[in-house]
Amino acid sequence: MESTAKLALEAWESLMRAQATLAREFEYTGDWGEILPREYGVLHALSSSDNGLRITELIDDALLTQAGVSRLVARLEKRGLVERHDDAADARACRIALTAEGRAVYRKLGRAHARQVRAAMTRALDPAALETLRTLADALTAAAPSHRKSTP
Template structure:
């Protein structure tokens, strides 16, 4: 189900606003902090992606003009990632469409009791991940 939903969401975003689900994830994370760019490690923590995945995705997005790299004023070695004007316009268009799509996929087809059950199940799995040493 997870892969089917991800593939469906990716197709929807691509056809509606011309961005992938991965691009949407990064743009929406950056949109949460509109007054400042984010460090790469903040994106890694927020999205829970591997560093190489973030770096490659950001490189593609820089080429597309959606984000830009900026030298960190606090640390010359660090890199900040910021939305471009085009990236902000794309995510501002994508967010309400994405919310409606998620509502149609999940909230419109699941009863409140089913959503509560899903939340309880998700919390149990997340607690198990935190208590076990699944990290490599």
């Protein structure tokens, strides 16, 4: 029987290889128009919040670094897809939200991306395997320590 360390490394490598392979497929074969896949990730993260998100919340949801999110938000803001507004709970912070145009672009791209994801995921996995994959991925995410810096 394989050692736990070896099995964990092999499972990690398989997971990363699958994610990278699918991400590359989505990037190369997706119909992104003028939007880059990472920009879509920011639009997706913002789509679930009517009041917008703080940059720190957006970093967690879009899975990017602060510098990366800041640059993406600036580009999206310049193109009229997102806007900044004051955070009522903290005068030092701002919230980033989708504009009406940003929401329309997100919906259009989201429908096409959802079809692409469904096709890619179901060509190898049946519904039971998809449920297992979701459960396993959620467990890994839930068990990860938070790396957000605490504020004094």
